[in-house]
Amino acid sequence: MINVNLISEQERLRRMGEAAGRIAFFAAVVVFILTMGAITAEQTRLRAQRNSMAAIRAQSAQLQSRKTEIDLLQGQIDRKKPLVELLRGARDSEAKWCTALTNVSDSAPEGLKLMSVRSSDSLQPRIKESGASTSKTPPKYEGFTITGEAATADLVGQFIRNLGNAESFDDVYMESVRRRKSANNVEVFEFDVQALLAKEKPTP
16 A cells, blocks of 8 residues: 555656646746747847938048039139139129110210220319319219311210210210311211229219
């Protein structure tokens, strides 16, 4: 009776040991799976971070390259700026003189012939008051010296008035006028007129 009980006890302990072993095995498998999952998740996160950092570095390199190109272009613009300003000024000056020449042509009435139109940047305005002091050097103007001939003195006067009304000129005055006979014995008036370009108004 004693032997039977010992065998049963041993069998029960063996089954308990096997059950405990199975539980431990399953627990170890679960821990292994969880560990591998955590490792995989961490690796995935690290891989994503590395990819993100690589993308940031690539974008930074691209932006740096663009910045270098922009700096080069800005340098070229800065170096060419004086030339651009000069060309712009020349363009504006050309437009000013062309407009003035158009005003001269449009101001000539029928019966008046223009012989020459010479430009100058050192014309001096006439002295309007006989008592004005001449000690101070008058300012110099840009403008035209215009010569021509007309059938009558009135046409010369009309020409001067037309120039005076044109926006291109500040002052227009007669330098000289001469009466002579033409080759076919017709009386003509030769004239010499100064037309001073209007001073540019300062930009407000």
